[in-house]
Amino acid sequence: MPLNSLEHISLAYGLDHYSLDEPYRLMLRYSLGKEPDFKELGKYTGKEVYEMAYRVDRFSFPTLVNWGVNEENPDIVWLDPMEREVIVNLVKNLGVNRHPFEGRSWHNHYAGIYLIGDPGLACILTITIQTAYALFKYGDKGIRDYYKNLSGIDEPLWGATWFTEVQGGSDLGANETKAEKDEKAWKLNGYKYFSSGAGIADMALTTARIKGAKGGAKGLSLFFVPRINASGKINYRVRRLKWKSGTVAVPTGEVEFIDTEAYLIGEPEKGIYYTMEDLMVSRLANSMGAMGVARKSYLEAYGYASIRSAFGKITKEHPLMARDLLEAELKVEAGLALMMKAISLFDEAWHDEPPYTDKYHYARFMTHIAKNFTADIAAEVSRTAMEVFGGIGFLYDFPIERWHREALITPIWEGTSNIQALDMLEAMWKKGAHKTFLEDFEEVVRSQEDVALAEEAFNVIKDTIKKVEEKPQEGEWIAKWALNRFARASAVILLLDISRALNDNTFAEVARLYNDMAFYNNVRVPEKSVLESIISLRGTLSGIDWKEKVKV
Numbered sequence: 001m002p003l004n005s006l007e008h009i010s011l012a013y014g015l016d017h018y019s020l021d022e023p024y025r026l027m028l029r030y031s032l033g034k035e036p037d038f039k040e041l042g043k044y045t046g047k048e049v050y051e052m053a054y055r056v057d058r059f060s061f062p063t064l065v066n067w068g069v070n071e072e073n074p075d076i077v078w079l080d081p082m083e084r085e086v087i088v089n090l091v092k093n094l095g096v097n098r099h100p101f102e103g104r105s106w107h108n109h110y111a112g113i114y115l116i117g118d119p120g121l122a123c124i125l126t127i128t129i130q131t132a133y134a135l136f137k138y139g140d141k142g143i144r145d146y147y148k149n150l151s152g153i154d155e156p157l158w159g160a161t162w163f164t165e166v167q168g169g170s171d172l173g174a175n176e177t178k179a180e181k182d183e184k185a186w187k188l189n190g191y192k193y194f195s196s197g198a199g200i201a202d203m204a205l206t207t208a209r210i211k212g213a214k215g216g217a218k219g220l221s222l223f224f225v226p227r228i229n230a231s232g233k234i235n236y237r238v239r240r241l242k243w244k245s246g247t248v249a250v251p252t253g254e255v256e257f258i259d260t261e262a263y264l265i266g267e268p269e270k271g272i273y274y275t276m277e278d279l280m281v282s283r284l285a286n287s288m289g290a291m292g293v294a295r296k297s298y299l300e301a302y303g304y305a306s307i308r309s310a311f312g313k314i315t316k317e318h319p320l321m322a323r324d325l326l327e328a329e330l331k332v333e334a335g336l337a338l339m340m341k342a343i344s345l346f347d348e349a350w351h352d353e354p355p356y357t358d359k360y361h362y363a364r365f366m367t368h369i370a371k372n373f374t375a376d377i378a379a380e381v382s383r384t385a386m387e388v389f390g391g392i393g394f395l396y397d398f399p400i401e402r403w404h405r406e407a408l409i410t411p412i413w414e415g416t417s418n419i420q421a422l423d424m425l426e427a428m429w430k431k432g433a434h435k436t437f438l439e440d441f442e443e444v445v446r447s448q449e450d451v452a453l454a455e456e457a458f459n460v461i462k463d464t465i466k467k468v469e470e471k472p473q474e475g476e477w478i479a480k481w482a483l484n485r486f487a488r489a490s491a492v493i494l495l496l497d498i499s500r501a502l503n504d505n506t507f508a509e510v511a512r513l514y515n516d517m518a519f520y521n522n523v524r525v526p527e528k529s530v531l532e533s534i535i536s537l538r539g540t541l542s543g544i545d546w547k548e549k550v551k552v
């Protein structure tokens, strides 16, 4: 008998979350040309990571230690020992954060975030790779090499990104933190109101305004701040930790800079550009994390619908329940298809520097779309999954309610959904990103077998762009509507393209059914075998004996 496990309260626990996710594995094959081997990561995220995240959420919150036996305040956060082990293992042994710095695709990194799913834990890895990214691209000699520790190439260290201040997170231009240089170093004074990784980060990136710089976002510079200053003292204070309704695995605190020693990243007047680049890294992570939340919720729901009976039948066999599962899975596959595109575009653009090329603007445009779209999917699929569980779905006893709570952070942090929509508009109006978008998708549409459906979806894109262009004064009013249409129509086209490239008819069927749902609010009844294939992730889930799995 195993000593304590989640076996009896979770259906997703203990499975290899990579191997059974056939749609995602096929999409990776489509994007990378061949499928990477994440079996070990799949097993680890389905077991140890899964259990740890559940445990931390309920019983083992990060704790701020702000008084030590030597009468000094260490301002550190004490993490659950299992959490410490898991994050080190993910970075050091499973190498989630090192891929791009060793010349591999960002798909490999984001696969890790997707498989982890838990936004708190994924956040720790994300703020660390964001710090590595900025140092790798723009860090001076003395600090650049820390990227090797932050990516796990060398002994792991932990990073963080602190931009938000009390007077505005969306409005970064309202930042009040000041930077001044004395004869030795840059000194920062200010207060960062949402600081994830506070108390565990060895170093952080932060925004500040150099004395005399202009106002607004363009006057911000980006700085690197080590936890310990040159004299060996704590370089900033952690005022308190936030009491949050999710993301518990990552401590989020308030950080105070008092003559904090800092190092300038790159050129002072380009700080906001570096910050936006860094946010692209985390917005893609947020999107893949959101898809991870949706996928974990789906696994729980499918498993439960396979063991629970009502009216003499397994609930999965009731048509309405099958439709719930189908619609949830269509959303997951649409979201993943869009993510494949967004990450591939980032792969091509991430070495760009300001002033950027069109391919960078296009990658940013698609990132804004992906961030909104996937956050909605996480919320919707986790909500459906809770409902699939009936009454126990609402209970704190079972993991499914946590996934819904976790989903709800994804439209907020890393820039809210409104901000993504506004930034998408900006990428269209000021950078013409939609022109590259149109050219790229036109080419994809032309190569499809189901040209009629591809063209129908492409017309949605063209028509939406026209509406945005026709009435620029209404641009903000319709920005989210436009973003959503771009996302859904792109997903249809991309699913068709995956089907074409892999010669896989099920993806074409997914594209058709998703199109029905997304644009006609109706899904025709698919053939039984097609329905079964889609909701069981191409048969991998129907191969599991769910009753046996949860047997006492």
Ligand SMILES: Cc1cc2nc3c(=O)[nH]c(=O)nc-3n(C[C@H](O)[C@H](O)[C@H](O)COP(=O)(O)OP(=O)(O)OC[C@H]3O[C@@H](n4cnc5c(N)ncnc54)[C@H](O)[C@@H]3O)c2cc1C
Residues within 6 Å of the ligand: 161, 162, 163, 164, 167, 168, 169, 170, 171, 194, 195, 196, 197, 244, 247, 252, 409, 412, 413, 414, 415, 416, 417, 418, 419, 422
């Ligand atoms: C758990 C957690 C961890 C976080 N960790 C970090 C971190 O590590 N580092 C960091 O820098 N930040 C962090 N944040 C902050 C987060 O990024 C911000 O909360 C977020 O960007 C929103 O900013 P805000 O809270 O100031 O909301 P506000 O900017 O006050 O926005 C409030 C509402 O107004 C809307 N709004 C604002 N402007 C407009 C507009 N022009 N048009 C339409 N609507 C608008 C927003 O969409 C939102 O709905 C964290 C937040 C949370 C909850």
